[in-house]
Amino acid sequence: MPLEDQLLVERSKKGDREAFEHLVQLYEQKVYTIAYRLMGNHADAADLAQDAFIKIYQALPNFRGDSSFSTWIYHITVNVCRDELRKRQRRPTVSLDDNNSDGNNYTYEIRSTAPGPEEMLDRSETQVMIQQCLDSLNDDYRTILIMREIQELAYEEIAEILGCSLGTVKSRLSRARQALKEKISKQMEPLSPCKRLAK
Amino acid sequence: MRCQDVMELLSPYLDGALATEEREAVRLHVARCPKCSAELEELRACIGMLKELPLIAPPTGFRVGLMEKIDQLPSQQGSSKDKNIFDRVTGIARSSWYRVVAVAAVMAMAVGITSLWEKEGVQFLPLEQKPKGVVAVHEPQKASKEPPVVKEQQPSQVGQSSEPGASGSKSAVNSKGSGVKQPDPQQGNATVPVITEAVKKQVEGYVPKPSTGMAVVSASLRLDVVDIEAALKSVGSIALDNGGTYLGSQDSGSIGIKVPRQSFERVIGALQKLGGVLSYLPTEKDVSVQHQTAKAELERLKAEQGELQTKLTSEPSQELERQLADLNQALLKQIDTMKQLEDRTNHCLINITLQ
Incomplete structure (x- = not known):
């Protein structure tokens, strides 16, 4: 764990509000992104990312540092979202410029490495399409893809978080990737033959 | 190896998660099978696209809202009280x-x-x-x-056991007989010192600024400019260059900025160079009395907290616990109010109208 994180975690454990706020600042983007990728809309992502941070705050005194702090908080985030998805048992709808449920008009930013305008537009369209494909997968597939490709967790870590065997992780991930590939292919084929998957 | 078997192994193959033998078998098969090779490339591209998805910044106000929610939580360290x-x-x-x-x-x-x-x-x-x-x-x-x-x-x-070996049960059966200085973990008062400690840290960590001469400075500036768009951009740059922030425009041609108190004169000077000054209205509101009153209230709350804490140690009761919890909340709120007031005196709001 980076020294800065370590100090902030220690101070937060002792009830230092500012230290915890600093931790939130460091990790809010990643936590929010995971929530958004899993839920597919900003209103849910904002609510659940906040819930995740509240859980993190409450569980902080029990954090012993067995895993890295980032792995620990991403784990909590995934669990909070999975619980919500289980509760709903329905597919979330995608909305990239929705208003928050509390009535606030939030502004959203998408970080990128500042490509040219045309590439930006193209990239943005592709990203929206990928998110739509992700949303159309079942919860298990979407979760495992996010854990592996976005959180970049090892198979062992995924198995631990999901409470399943390594074999299950391998096979589920394989099926999830296959399913995503098929969805993306379907989306891309009608657009243009040059926009085939292989770049 | 059949194509169907290989297809199932492509995903772990891409992650390097196959055993040496399997990996080699897949590699050889893919090298001579165009169908599986294409499948592998598509899968690789698909994963790449997923990995390329950007990080998304949370909405404006996300952190402030979160911290407000956290402030409303009961003290997390008082485990048994929170249950x-x-x-x-x-x-x-x-x-x-x-x-x-x-x-x-x-x-x-x-x-x-x-x-x-x-x-x-x-x-x-x-x-x-x-x-x-x-x-x-x-x-x-x-x-x-x-x-x-x-x-x-x-x-x-009940209450007369003196056997050391019976202590495990004694605390449960003999809860009334236990001394005040050894609070029973099943009773709520065990958590009170912990809550107070957390609040104490925040209270001690805050040192109010001197009230004398404390003032909130703001200004309203109306400028006649040639190019409103260009001038708006310049206003934003001036704010940022001086450690300030751009607060946004209320309507076309009107813009708000917030700058550190020490940069105020410099910022006003730079803004006035953007065009003809039609009007300039600086205001300075003395808040020293307001701050002094808030400070006195803070001291009063602190004293009350000390008294209540002492009382609670000698006569534990749920009512006193409740009062102490309320008082702690009031203390934190008071500190927050004072910090906000002090922040307002550290920064100046400037409203600029361009025409």
Whole structure:
């Protein structure tokens, strides 16, 4: 764990509000992104990312540092979202410029490495399409893809978080990737033959 | 290896998660099978696209809202206080002493019923044949020979056990007899010092600024400019260059900025160079009295907290706990208000209208 994180975690454990706020600042983007990728809309992502941070705050005194702090908080985030998805048992709808449920008009930013305008537009369209494909997968597939490709967790870590065997992780991930590939292919084929998957 | 088998291994193959033999078999198959090779490339591209998805910044106000929610949480360090009644009861029911006491209670009831039968002249179970533990309930004089667990269940002995080995059960049975300085973990007052400690840290960590000369400075500036768009951009740059922030425009041509107090004069000077000054209205509101009053209130709350804490140590009660919790909240709120006021004096708001 980076020294800065370590100090902030220690101070937060002792009830230092500012230290915890600093931790939130460091990790809010990643936590929010995971929530958004899993839920597919900003209103849910904002609510659940906040819930995740509240859980993190409450569980902080029990954090012993067995895993890295980032792995620990991403784990909590995934669990909070999975619980919500289980509760709903329905597919979330995608909305990239929705208003928050509390009535606030939030502004959203998408970080990128500042490509040219045309590439930006193209990239943005592709990203929206990928998110739509992700949303159309079942919860298990979407979760495992996010854990592996976005959180970049090892198979062992995924198995631990999901409470399943390594074999299950391998096979589920394989099926999830296959399913995503098929969805993306379907989306891309009608657009243009040059926009085939292989770049 | 058949294509179907290879397809299933492509995903772990891409992650390098296959054993050497399998990996080699897949590699060889893909090298000579165009279909599987294409499949592998598509899968690789698909994963790449997913990995390329950007990070998304949370909405404006996300962190502020979150911290407000966190401030409203009960103190996380007061574990037993925060538990609801169900959790507490469940916790008690799970503890080992509870099980022992429960078993003993059932046995005592059984004996009670049996002795009633005896009084009515029907002796179902002669005393001498009773199991050891059960006999002890009715014969305190034999208590020392019996297992301590059963002995402690006797009402006559509550509060008088002096056996060190019986301490585990004693705290449960003898809760009223325990000293104030050793709060029972099952009672709410055990958490009070912890909550106060957390608040204390925040209170001690905050040092109010001197109230003398404290003022909130703001200004309203109306400028006649050639190019409004260009001027708006310049205003934003001036704010940023001086450590300030751009607050946005309320309508076309009107813009708000917030700059550090020490940069105020410099910023005003730079803004006035953007065009002809039609009007300039600086205001300075003295808030020293307001700050002084807030400081006095803070001191009063601190003193009250100290008194309440002392009282609570000598006479623990739920009502006092509640009062202390309320007071702690009021203290934190007061500090927050003062910090906000101090922040307002550290920065200046400038409203610029361009035409």
